[in-house]
Amino acid sequence: MNTPGRILIVGGLAAGPAAAAKAKRLNPKLEIILFEQGEHISYATCSMPYYIGDTIKSSDELIAFSPENFEKEKGCEVKTLHRVEELMPHRKKIAVLDLKEGKRKEYKYDRLLLATGAKIVVFNPAWLEARNVFVVKTLADSIRLKHYIDTHHPQQAVVVGGGFIGMEMADALRSRNLNVMIMHSGPEPMNSLEPESRRIVLDELQRNEVRFFGEQRLKEILVHDGMATHVVTTSEKRTCDLVILATGFSPNADLARAAHIRCGKLNGIVVDDYLKTGADHVYAAGACCELTNLVSGKPMVSPLATVSNKMGWAAGSNLAGHPTVYQGSVRTSVVKVFDLEVASVGLSEREAQLEGFRVLTESVIGQSKGRHYPGRKSIFVKLIVDRSSKHLLGANLIAEEGAAQRINVLSTAIAANMTIADIAQLDLMYTPPFSPLWDPLLIAANKTLKRL
Amino acid sequence: MNTPGRILIVGGLAAGPAAAAKAKRLNPKLEIILFEQGEHISYATCSMPYYIGDTIKSSDELIAFSPENFEKEKGCEVKTLHRVEELMPHRKKIAVLDLKEGKRKEYKYDRLLLATGAKIVVFNPAWLEARNVFVVKTLADSIRLKHYIDTHHPQQAVVVGGGFIGMEMADALRSRNLNVMIMHSGPEPMNSLEPESRRIVLDELQRNEVRFFGEQRLKEILVHDGMATHVVTTSEKRTCDLVILATGFSPNADLARAAHIRCGKLNGIVVDDYLKTGADHVYAAGACCELTNLVSGKPMVSPLATVSNKMGWAAGSNLAGHPTVYQGSVRTSVVKVFDLEVASVGLSEREAQLEGFRVLTESVIGQSKGRHYPGRKSIFVKLIVDRSSKHLLGANLIAEEGAAQRINVLSTAIAANMTIADIAQLDLMYTPPFSPLWDPLLIAANKTLKRL
Numbered sequence: 001m002n003t004p005g006r007i008l009i010v011g012g013l014a015a016g017p018a019a020a021a022k023a024k025r026l027n028p029k030l031e032i033i034l035f036e037q038g039e040h041i042s043y044a045t046c047s048m049p050y051y052i053g054d055t056i057k058s059s060d061e062l063i064a065f066s067p068e069n070f071e072k073e074k075g076c077e078v079k080t081l082h083r084v085e086e087l088m089p090h091r092k093k094i095a096v097l098d099l100k101e102g103k104r105k106e107y108k109y110d111r112l113l114l115a116t117g118a119k120i121v122v123f124n125p126a127w128l129e130a131r132n133v134f135v136v137k138t139l140a141d142s143i144r145l146k147h148y149i150d151t152h153h154p155q156q157a158v159v160v161g162g163g164f165i166g167m168e169m170a171d172a173l174r175s176r177n178l179n180v181m182i183m184h185s186g187p188e189p190m191n192s193l194e195p196e197s198r199r200i201v202l203d204e205l206q207r208n209e210v211r212f213f214g215e216q217r218l219k220e221i222l223v224h225d226g227m228a229t230h231v232v233t234t235s236e237k238r239t240c241d242l243v244i245l246a247t248g249f250s251p252n253a254d255l256a257r258a259a260h261i262r263c264g265k266l267n268g269i270v271v272d273d274y275l276k277t278g279a280d281h282v283y284a285a286g287a288c289c290e291l292t293n294l295v296s297g298k299p300m301v302s303p304l305a306t307v308s309n310k311m312g313w314a315a316g317s318n319l320a321g322h323p324t325v326y327q328g329s330v331r332t333s334v335v336k337v338f339d340l341e342v343a344s345v346g347l348s349e350r351e352a353q354l355e356g357f358r359v360l361t362e363s364v365i366g367q368s369k370g371r372h373y374p375g376r377k378s379i380f381v382k383l384i385v386d387r388s389s390k391h392l393l394g395a396n397l398i399a400e401e402g403a404a405q406r407i408n409v410l411s412t413a414i415a416a417n418m419t420i421a422d423i424a425q426l427d428l429m430y431t432p433p434f435s436p437l438w439d440p441l442l443i444a445a446n447k448t449l450k451r452l
Numbered sequence: 453m454n455t456p457g458r459i460l461i462v463g464g465l466a467a468g469p470a471a472a473a474k475a476k477r478l479n480p481k482l483e484i485i486l487f488e489q490g491e492h493i494s495y496a497t498c499s500m501p502y503y504i505g506d507t508i509k510s511s512d513e514l515i516a517f518s519p520e521n522f523e524k525e526k527g528c529e530v531k532t533l534h535r536v537e538e539l540m541p542h543r544k545k546i547a548v549l550d551l552k553e554g555k556r557k558e559y560k561y562d563r564l565l566l567a568t569g570a571k572i573v574v575f576n577p578a579w580l581e582a583r584n585v586f587v588v589k590t591l592a593d594s595i596r597l598k599h600y601i602d603t604h605h606p607q608q609a610v611v612v613g614g615g616f617i618g619m620e621m622a623d624a625l626r627s628r629n630l631n632v633m634i635m636h637s638g639p640e641p642m643n644s645l646e647p648e649s650r651r652i653v654l655d656e657l658q659r660n661e662v663r664f665f666g667e668q669r670l671k672e673i674l675v676h677d678g679m680a681t682h683v684v685t686t687s688e689k690r691t692c693d694l695v696i697l698a699t700g701f702s703p704n705a706d707l708a709r710a711a712h713i714r715c716g717k718l719n720g721i722v723v724d725d726y727l728k729t730g731a732d733h734v735y736a737a738g739a740c741c742e743l744t745n746l747v748s749g750k751p752m753v754s755p756l757a758t759v760s761n762k763m764g765w766a767a768g769s770n771l772a773g774h775p776t777v778y779q780g781s782v783r784t785s786v787v788k789v790f791d792l793e794v795a796s797v798g799l800s801e802r803e804a805q806l807e808g809f810r811v812l813t814e815s816v817i818g819q820s821k822g823r824h825y826p827g828r829k830s831i832f833v834k835l836i837v838d839r840s841s842k843h844l845l846g847a848n849l850i851a852e853e854g855a856a857q858r859i860n861v862l863s864t865a866i867a868a869n870m871t872i873a874d875i876a877q878l879d880l881m882y883t884p885p886f887s888p889l890w891d892p893l894l895i896a897a898n899k900t901l902k903r904l
Contacts, residue, residue, distance in 0.1 A: 044823050047884045061824035294879075305889055306882045327877065334881040341886060345879075371496050372513035404886035405857030409864050411879050416868030425779065427746075427797075427863050429786040430758045432499045434793060434856035437757055 004029040007319050008094060008107055009076075010084045010255065011115035012036030013045065014305050015286030015312035017065065019113050020076040022316025030320060032076040033107065035096055037083040040139045041067055046305055048142040049165075052149070053172030059143050087112070087259035089279035111281050111319050114256055114269060115312065118249040118287035118303045127221045130228040133243040136165060145244075149176055154242035157181070158231040160218050161246035162189035167201070167337045169244050170210050174338070178242065179209075183216040183233050190335075193344060194382050196363060197396040201337055208338045218247070249303045251288045264290040268301045273325045275315045283318060285311035285326075292328030295346045295393055295414060296355045302329060332411040334404045343407035346394030346414050349384050358387040362448040366440020368402035370432025377401050381444040383420070390419040390452055402435075409441060420448050456481040459771050460546060460559055461528075462536045462707065463567035464488030465497065466757050467738030467764035469517065471565050472528040474768025482772060484528040485559065487548055489535040492591045493519055498757050500594040501617075504601070505624030511595050539564070539711035541731035563733050563771050566708055566721060567764065570701040570739035570755045579673045582680040585695040588617060597696075601628055606694035609633070610683040612670050613698035614641035619653070619789045621696050622662045626790070630694065631661075635668040635685050642787075645796060646834050648815060649848040653789055660790045670699070701755045703740045716742045720753045725777045727767045735770060737763035737778075744780030747798045747845055747866060748807045754781060784863040786856045795859035798846030798866050801836050810839040814900040818892020820854035822884025829853050833896040835872070842871040842904055854887075861893060872900050 007023055009016045012034050020034050034041065042065040050056045067078040079096075085104065086095040093108045120135045127133050132154065134145045148154070157173045159166050162184030173180050182189065182205070188198035189205065189212060205212050216233040221243060223229065228243045251268035262270045262278035268290035275283045286308035293300040302308075307329050317324035334343040352359045362383050369376035379399035386393050395410045397403040413423050424445035430437050438446075459475055461468045464486050472486050486493065494517040502508045519530040531548075537556065538547040545560045572587045579585050584606065586597045600606070609625045611618050614636030625632045634641065634657070640650035641657065641664060657664050668685035673695060675681065680695045703720035714722045714730035720742035727735045738760035745752040754760075759781050769776035786795040804811045814835050821828035831851035838845050847862045849855040865875050876897035882889050890898075 044884070044889070046882065046889075047822055047825065050822075050825060050884055055826060056824050064823065304882070306879065309889065310877070330879045332879045332881045334883045334886055336883060336885045343881065370499055370502075371516065372508050373499065373502060374507060402857065404881060404883070405854065406860070408858070408878075408880045408891075409860045411881070412861050412864040412868070412870075415874070415878055416864070416870060418864075418868060422867070425762070426860070426867055427758065427782045427784045428860045429784045429795060429856060429863070430498065430756070431786045431788060431856070432496070432502055433788045434786055437496070437498075437761065439860075 002027040002029055003321070004031070005110035006031045006033070006108065007111050007113065008109040009034045009113045009115060010094070011117055011286070012038070012041030012078065012080065013043070013115070013117055014308035015315065016113065016115035017042040017070060018309045018312025019115065019285055019316035019319060021074045022313050023320040024075050026317060026320035026322055028075065034076055034078045035082045035084050036078070036080045037099065038138050038140055039080050041065065041078060041080060042070060043139045048136055048139065049168035049172045052136070052142055052146050052169070053175040055175070059139060062139060084255060087255055087261070087282070089259055089261065089282050092281060109281070111283065113315055113319060114277070114282065114284040114288055115286045116252045116255060116288040119252040120245065121248045121250055122245055123218060123247065127228070127245070129226070130221065130223045131226050132241060133221060133228050133245065135245050136169060149242070155179060156240050157242040157244060158183060158238055158240040159244045159246055160231065161248060162186070162212065163191065163246065163248060164333070164335050165246040167335055169246055170205065171336065171338055174208055174210060181211045181213065181238060183213050183218060183231060183236065185215070185217060187214040190342070192348060193342070194349060194396045196382060197342065197380070197398055200380060200398050201340065201342060204338050204340050249287070251290070251301050253288050256284065256288070264299055266290050266299055266301045268299070274318050274323055275311060275326055276318070283315050285315035291326070294328045294330045296351070298355070300329070300331065302331065304333060330411050330414045332407055334407060339400050341399055341401065341403035343397040343403045344395065345407050345411045346392070347384060348394060352384050352386070352393045357393060359393070360385045360387045360448065360451060362444055362451065364440060364444045364447055366443050367436045368399060369434065370436050373432040379403055379406070379440045381440050383444050383448055385420055385448055385452070387452065390421065391417060392420060392423060406441060420445050420452060424449050454479040454481055455773070456483070457562035458483045458485070458560065459563050459565065460561040461486045461565045461567060462546070463569055463738070464490070464493030464530065464532065465495070465567070465569055466760035467767065468565065468567035469494040469522060470761045470764025471567065471737055471768035471771060473526045474765050475772040476527050478769060478772035478774055480527065486528055486530045487534045487536050488530070488532045489551065490590050490592060491532050493517065493530060493532060494522060495591045500588055500591065501620035501624045504588070504594055504598050504621070505627040507627070511591060514591060536707060539707055539713070539734070541711055541713065541734050544733060561733070563735065565767055565771060566729070566734065566736040566740055567738045568704045568707060568740040571704040572697065573700045573702055574697055575670060575699065579680070579697070581678070582673065582675045583678050584693060585673060585680050585697065587697050588621060601694070607631060608692050609694040609696060610635060610690055610692040611696045611698055612683065613700060614638070614664065615643065615698065615700060616785070616787050617698040619787055621698055622657065623788065623790055626660055626662060633663045633665065633690060635665050635670060635683060635688065637667070637669060639666040642794070644800060645794070646801060646848045648834060649794065649832070649850055652832060652850050653792070653794060656790050656792050701739070703742070703753050705740050708736065708740070716751055718742050718751055718753045720751070726770050726775055727763060727778055728770070735767050737767035743778070746780045746782045748803070750807070752781070752783065754783065756785060782863050782866045784859055786859060791852050793851055793853065793855035795849040795855045796847065797859050797863045798844070799836060800846060804836050804838070804845045809845060811845070812837045812839045812900065812903060814896055814903065816892060816896045816899055818895050819888045820851060821886065822888050825884040831855055831858070831892045833892045835896050835900055837872055837900055837904070839904065842873065843869060844872060844875060858893060872897050872904060876901050
């Protein structure tokens with residue numbers, strides 16, 4: 001099994017390094033080269049908002065491995081500032097531009113992994129030429145943004161996009177004492193959440209003096225002397241001295257598409273259970289791919305680091321010749337919105353209906369601690385259930401404490417294909433400092449059960 | 453199904469009221485009478501340490517229902533200060549002593565539920581006659597103890613027994629500024645935990661200036677003028693002005709045993725899946741019973757309120773003529789020991805070996821938050837795994853944050869009969885303020901997997 005060979009990996013953020021390290025560990029005879037167009041690899045994307053907000057002080061703390069350390073500890077070659085420009089699957093080689101030297105070179109491979117991640121959807125890339133307009137995609141973006149805040153002391157930020165990144169950026173910028181407005185497409189923030197949840201999040205934004213404008217479409221950013229001065233939407237024209245474009249992501253599958261490697265309806269690279277693409281000897285993992293939503297059985301895309309790392313591990317095993325299935329995701333996610341833990345898993349009610357499930361939902365407010373224990377917080381729970389199979393399809397949990405960890409219980413229950421009756425019987429812990437006698441999850445499950 | 457009839461319930465703490473309320477809700481035609489020998493029903497036993505430690509100020513806050521409120525809201529008759537003295541299953545009646553009136557009376561039933569709970573094992577009941585020697589079993593005990601501390605200001609407490617209650621009482625008494633010694637049978641506190649966990653707990657006791665004496669057997673409590681002055685063990689003789697006997701519990705099955713209702717090797721009442729005892733028309737639920745340990749398939753006993761309440765619900769359904777199975781427990785428990793969340797589920801390594809499993813264990817230290825996120829804490833994880841089936845059998849989790857909630861994930865995984873490979877694939881959430889990229893549970897599962 002452990003035959004020598006050369007593995008090339010395109011992309012150095014999450015799935016790429018995870019796959020490289022795994023493959024080398026399983027088969028040390030492999031030659032592995034990792035290409036990354038930026039200057040950093042293997043950093044904590046999800047920590048960037050906390051670095052910008054100054055909860056985490058130094059950008060060094062976000063870097064799990066420098067290229068040098070990764071080479072030394074993992075035994076893989078790392079080429080940063082190398083942009084892969086072309087895939088030639090029929091000839092088992094790729095063309096790479098060395099951005100420092102300006103030279104293009106071809107590399108042959110035995111197996112290739114595409115881990116090209118996601119890209120931020122920017123309606124008009126020219127806007128990014130303004131010195132005070134930012135996306136928060138790479139560590140370099142984050143360093144530039146934080147430096148800009150530190151040196152220019154902007155007062156009024158407009159965040160375009162009220163999804164996960166928009167929430168995290170609003171939180172970060174408020175903690176830097178900027179005034180913050182959010183311009184968002186939907187009526188409330190975070191389209192992927194339930195309507196009840198979105199309203200709770202909206203209240204939290206308002207409580208933290210973030211001005212939220214819903215039903216907005218970005219029309220123009222007015223730029224004067226290389227600086228954005230106004231954000232213009234369908235109904236608003238607002239002055240600003242800082243703009244963050246958090247307008248959603250899509251899989252970065254351009255290289256694959258140009259090489260006629262099959263992509264799906266969600267614009268991600270299509271892979272099989274072993275993460276093989278449509279091209280021989282070419283694998284893909286992470287946010288550039290489509291993967292299986294384990295609840296609906298349908299394709300999904302995910303920018304989450306957890307998903308990318310797990311796919312990277314599975315891809316690394318397959319690259320090393322150890323067949324390993326990546327099953328998919330139940331889509332567990334949590335975002336901190338000021339003092340709230342906002343957690344979700346599985347399908348939303350709307351998604352479940354669109355998938356043809358006969359949907360029943362139930363919402364309850366539980367408590368995070370025992371009866372009369374000081375400091376307890378309310379926990380909002382909404383369960384989304386299939387009336388036919390009685391399986392849990394999805395959930396939202398929101399609280400000042402105890403929502404983030406509890407979503408993992410439901411994530412586990414969904415992965416185990418539990419019915420609501422199973423969940424109602426779970427032996428969840430009880431001790432007053434950490435939970436009420438009837439955990440909010442049990443209350444919600446029992447209430448649902450009575451209606452099934 | 454909803455025929456009239458009279459249900460008698462013996463015991464008003466957890467399983468009894470849960471069963472009464474459930475049965476009445478399912479069949480409002482039932483006449484239900486609940487007997488309780490104490491003056492309170494339906495109070496939060498698990499909150500008593502926090503009441504004694506003054507985190508919870510008033511004993512009223514521990515009472516979910518006064519007898520009057522329970523009668524009004526649940527439609528069941530409540531007779532407090534009524535001690536059931538004799539069961540006559542062949543004649544379908546019981547004899548009850550009214551403690552206020554001093555009168556004995558017989559009551560006929562159609563169905564009877566025994567919810568007589570647990571009793572504290574006290575080597576010599578005469579010790580309890582000293583005014584400064586306490587058990588912490590009932591709310592009345594707790595009120596007396598707190599009043600004693602408030603009025604007599606004792607300085608030096610000896611807690612006999614270093615199990616769950618011993619830990620909670622040490623914590624409570626330290627928060628009242630008493631000096632605290634613990635005399636315990638084992639070498640370290642909390643025999644039910646893994647050796648590594650016990651040492652972490654011991655360190656936490658010492659960090660909080662609790663003096664722990666291991667390998668002690670209580671020989672005598674010296675009493676002078678009705679006040680305990682010294683606790684004498686096999687190797688220690690210590691002065692004291694307050695003694696707490698936290699020397700373990702056993703099922704309170706005396707009434708059943710006297711009526712020749714079958715009890716098991718663990719001294720609990722034996723019930724079937726529907727919580728029926730060996731006597732016709734007699735059910736039992738809660739800490740007086742033996743129930744099935746869902747990991748070993750063997751009988752266990754449990755003083756936990758969660759178990760009692762779930763059994764009470766199932767018993768209530770059966771009393772009302774709705775056949776409902778109570779499956780058993782995976783034994784999830786958490787205790788707060790000063791700043792630590794000490795959590796466990798399933799079998800210990802030792803228990804698993806005694807059950808004949810081929811045991812593999814793995815321990816890791818993970819983190820509660822993301823890389824470099826401020827305030828993160830270490831989380832100790834030990835997994836106990838069956839080498840043959842690769843199923844998780846049990847776990848310990850200890851941390852200053854994030855242990856209590858995480859044990860519920862493993863509790864769910866055990867209930868779902870997950871293998872370690874399944875657990876390693878779980879889609880657990882990640883966001884730096886609440887979890888690291890690789891959750892400690894995933895790290896532990898992956899490390900175990902490599903050795904299976």
